[in-house]
Amino acid sequence: MNERISESRLRRILSGLMLALFLAALDQTIVAVVLPDMARTLALPDYLPWVVSAYLLAMTVAVPIAGKLGDLFGRTRLLQGAILLFMLASLLCGLARDTGELVAARALQGIAAGAMMNCIQSLIGELIAPAERGRYQAWFSGMFAIAGLLGPLLGAWLGQWSWRGVFLINLPLGLLALLLARRGLQGLGNSQTGKQVDYLGCLLLTLGLGSVMLLITRIGHGEPWQSTEHACLLLLGAVGSLAFAFWQTRASEPLIPPALLRISTLRASLTVMLFSSFLAVGLAVLIPLQAQGSDATPLLTALAAGVPLGAFAGGRLSARLKRYKPLILMGCSALPFCLAGVAWAGSSQALLLVFLLLTGVALGLQFPTALVAVQNAAPRAQLGVATACCGLVRGLGGALGAALLMSLFVALSDSQASQAFEHVLLMCAGLAMLPLLIAWRMEDQRLAEQVASR
Structure with missing residues (x-):
């Protein structure tokens, strides 16, 4: 993306990016207020805290992988695919019949959200000079904070009818974000040819970082520090992280x-x-x-x-x-x-x-x-x-x-x-x-x- 773009086109691009970021940030907080309603209608209510944690865990693990894929194959296509995946995952959340299905769909939603967030912040870096970038990043930080504040309020309002509404609202908003992004980003591409995806690196990072994040999340849920499960997660996290660091010094890409x-x-x-x-x-x-x-x-x-x-x-x-x-x-x-x-x-x-x-x-x-x-x-x-x-x-x-x-x-x-x-x-x-x-x-x-x- 080396060509200059007009101010009007930049505004169209940023409006789509801000709406997509709003969606990803909103779903970190909108769910918490309807958890009691989910507990009354879904089986296995003891696992409901994972409805929030699965999203955050998957999002964190997905971010570094999405960053590399965007560098290799272009962020415009990756962003559009991530928005579509986010909408599909939101639909699956809204149709979930039990807590297991809901947690799995939330993890899928978190993967899409991680890719969306990385693409959005990277696109700002590609389109705007560093000297001006701070003020634009500030707008996106503000949108992130607003989404965090509005999430519980919007969740409580939608929850008056059904907890499923907190997920289904993402479908029209996601479609609008996709249309705005496609219009603004059309014709802009930055893919590299002849590059290979570091599949082993992705696997090792997921194992190491995922185990560490899962351990932290379990402790955050109030589970005791000393347990066999936590010792295994700590071991997997350490081995996976060390193996990832070693492999990164050997991998061609x-x-x-x-x-x-x-x-x-x-x-x-x-x-x-x-x-x-x-x-x-x-x-x-x-x-x-x-x-x-x-x-x-x-x-x-x-x-x-x-x-x-x-x-x-x-x-x-x-x-x-x-x-x-x-x-x-x-x-x-x-x-x-x-x-x-x-x-x-x-x-x-x-x-x-x-x-x-x-x-x-x-x-x-x-x-x-x-x-x-x-x-x-x-x-x-x-x-x-x-x-x-x-x-x-x-x-x-x-x-x-x-x-x-x-x-x-x-x-x-x-x-x-x-x-x-x-x-x-x-x-x-x-x-x-x-x-x-x-x-x-x-x-x-x-x-x-x-x-x-x-």
Whole structure:
């Protein structure tokens, strides 16, 4: 995709991409509110938590594979295929007769969502120059946050008639996204010929990453840490990950080229993303636990509202400064103090809302800007893989944050019930100093003002 495109065509493309991203992000949260209705109508209700977890697990594993396939065969066709698969999986979810069928369909839906998210973020990297990319990535971060907020509300509204409606609504929305994407992206292609898919790498990555994510998810569901099943998953995860890393140094067309991870800016940005996702998702899990039955919606809303605010501000500033490091450093510097403020807010609801909003802003300054830094540093031919690495570390960091911080909170609540939340947040504030040190040492490159040629 080296040709210049008009502003009107770019707007058409972005409208389709934003709707597709909205669909993928919406289905992370829309399901949770109708789980009680599913339990009343479907067999095996004990497995219902996997309706949410199967989607997130499959999406995380699918992202790096989709990134490589997009680099090899073109993102336009992959995106359209992913939207069609998402619609088919949504239909299967809506027609599910028992929990097993629903979980399987949700996993298929997660695979499609992972491919959609990677294609969308990679296409932004192909169509928009790095210097301007931050403001566009900010819009997509805002859409992601809006989908997270609207999901439970839309799910509750559709659930008044039937829980199946939360899946069937994806059919008309998916069709509209497909039509908009096809119109805007028609004639744009970037496939490479003569390249082979690293099938063994895909298998090993799925085994290693899938086992790790499954282990984290099971622990997040409250299952005991020490069990034979968890030991087996840990072993499979370690063996699969090590075998994958070894194979990537031998494969002729590796899924994640080792040379890509030797780029210092890329490594630093991915590490910042990992910590930020850990803290963001972990905090979103801690807030309802701390609420203890009271309404946690205003607190979660304040946190979620701050993310797009920070992303919009960071996007505009990066476009003006033509640099990414000042924004990442600003967000990383503010985050420890904001987390400490949340911990020390005490019983003051107003102070808690303010510090949660500022925490969201600090996170929002990091997410899209770090993605822009990764895409700016990566070779054009490996843009999809680099973008996929961002999705992978965000998914892994979020899963770790949810499982570990929830377990830590529960453990501290047994002995320090009144101070557990404060102590966990102060630990998080201390942990947030690590990405600050990484950001401080990060190379400060100027963002390119033109889209790189392949």
